[in-house]
Amino acid sequence: MASSGTWTSSNVTGTNTNLTSLSPNSTYNVRVQTVCNSSSSSFSPIVNFTTLNQSGTCNVPGGLNATNITSTQAQISWSAVSGAISYILEYKVSASSIWLPVNVTGTTHTLSTLIPNSTYNYRVKTICSSNSSAFSPTSNFTTEEEQSGSGYCSSSGQNASLEWISRVAVGTINRTSGSDGGYFDATFMSSGVPRGRSQTLIHRAGYSGENRMLYWRMWIDLNQDGDFNDSGELLVSRSSNSSNDQYVSYLIPHSATLGSTRMRIQAKYNAYGDPCETFANGEVEDYTINITDLYGLPAEGEGQELNIINEIKMFPNPVGDDLNITFQAAQYLDLNIQIIDMFGRVLKEEEYHAQEGDNRFAIPVSELISGPYILILKNGNLIKNYRFIKSE
Numbered sequence: 001m002a003s004s005g006t007w008t009s010s011n012v013t014g015t016n017t018n019l020t021s022l023s024p025n026s027t028y029n030v031r032v033q034t035v036c037n038s039s040s041s042s043f044s045p046i047v048n049f050t051t052l053n054q055s056g057t058c059n060v061p062g063g064l065n066a067t068n069i070t071s072t073q074a075q076i077s078w079s080a081v082s083g084a085i086s087y088i089l090e091y092k093v094s095a096s097s098i099w100l101p102v103n104v105t106g107t108t109h110t111l112s113t114l115i116p117n118s119t120y121n122y123r124v125k126t127i128c129s130s131n132s133s134a135f136s137p138t139s140n141f142t143t144e145e146e147q148s149g150s151g152y153c154s155s156s157g158q159n160a161s162l163e164w165i166s167r168v169a170v171g172t173i174n175r176t177s178g179s180d181g182g183y184f185d186a187t188f189m190s191s192g193v194p195r196g197r198s199q200t201l202i203h204r205a206g207y208s209g210e211n212r213m214l215y216w217r218m219w220i221d222l223n224q225d226g227d228f229n230d231s232g233e234l235l236v237s238r239s240s241n242s243s244n245d246q247y248v249s250y251l252i253p254h255s256a257t258l259g260s261t262r263m264r265i266q267a268k269y270n271a272y273g274d275p276c277e278t279f280a281n282g283e284v285e286d287y288t289i290n291i292t293d294l295y296g297l298p299a300e301g302e303g304q305e306l307n308i309i310n311e312i313k314m315f316p317n318p319v320g321d322d323l324n325i326t327f328q329a330a331q332y333l334d335l336n337i338q339i340i341d342m343f344g345r346v347l348k349e350e351e352y353h354a355q356e357g358d359n360r361f362a363i364p365v366s367e368l369i370s371g372p373y374i375l376i377l378k379n380g381n382l383i384k385n386y387r388f389i390k391s392e
Ligand SMILES: [Ca+2]
Pocket: 164, 165, 166, 177, 178, 179, 180, 184, 283, 285
């Protein structure tokens, strides 16, 4: 040690050696002498080195700051630490538990390919020559909303491996899928949907493990202004932990703007989400809806009457489990019986062989969700149709 008057000597056979058990934060002098068989050289000139601060004091970085934040980037900086060789910057989406490390030699780093409109956590620790500091306290920043593209905000699940959207059916759209990694842009799929008539959304969840509770929401940009924030644009909001098809009624109001617009289906684990939210677990899928005034169904009593059946009674109405139908037939005939929803989608179809005289049969409807339906009795092009309500 430079402050000591005593040299410590060490016999070395090679040309290097490790000095151990040194005192921290101390300056040492070093000199080397060659030892031969019969004599020794004089000592070399003295060189100095200084040990680092007390073992374990590789200081935690301070002054963390996030600047130049865009929808996908943020510049992170912090104050330099004495003795630092490099730093480990870690960051993650706040909803995630997995930190992503970056080794940084300076005191600033720009994170890129971030998710828009998301809150991130970050922290930094110092790497010194022989040890490293603890991580700094966690700081946060939030990326901006996405600026480009469709104009619609983004929404996605960070993890869609446990639960995801496995089916969406609206009008003529019927997409089955596995996990799409948290978001799928299905806006290339489009269906006309009439306003002013009750419609059915079919949604289904996929699960890799237990059936956890998903909070489903459906938005349609009814006024086509590029967002889902206007009154009435949240059309479905319901929770389910079923992996079966779920039938949900919704209604496009007469005030909706006619034409193509965006529909967003969101299935978020554990809580309802916002239309622009990035969340931990679940999935989001976007579709195109063409809002129309076309009904596509014969009004009640229209069309060619099926006059060989009479005195038709349908009960109870509203119906719970079984819809009973009685009628009188003038002759034997085959009837095709359908139950359709208000979009015209056939949900049940049966063949019934009517006898001459009194006929009675029942159609189980317990699996239908509550709402209005149409019973259709057909024989060739002859048709009778009746409305009924499925109760809770
Ligand atoms: Ca999917």
